[in-house]
Amino acid sequence: MNRALRYVTVGAVAVSLLAGGSAAAFAAPQHLHSPSPVVATAPAAASLTAKASTTTVKAWQEFRISGVAKGIKAGSKVTVQQKQGVKWVSLPAQSPVNKSGAYSVRVKLGLKGANQLRIAAGQTVSPVVKVTVR
Structure with missing residues (x-):
């Protein structure tokens, strides 16, 4: 494959990933992005x-x-x-x-x-x- 065709192919893949085509495969699971409630517990007093x-x-x-x-x-x-x-x-x-x-x-x-x-x-x-x- 010549160099120009390689650049076009890589560019097309990059554009489709950026547009969201297969981006979901590379994204982190949704539960990692949503904040979960944090309950702070104080250590038991000695x-x-x-x-x-x-x-x-x-x-x-x-x-x-x-x-x-x-x-x-x-x-x-x-x-x-x-x-x-x-x-x-x-x-x-x-x-x-x-x-x-x-x-x-x-x-x-x-x-x-x-x-x-x-x-x-x-x-x-x-x-x-x-x-x-x-």
């Missing part, structure tokens, strides 16, 4: 519960704080925090969250008197738990 196994202990007597972590990934560490003056201080008592969201931390306190404790995982904290050390 929360922690906490309960001490006892409310009164002797100095350095071990007790447990246990609870459930919701919206916190399994394997993440929860840490015990103690209120000292006006600040919350993290204690070296940690425990991982299991697959069902439960945790249990062993704690020993030496600071006599009423102690305010809470569990923390990142910015998420539990309600305050009170334990008195005698």
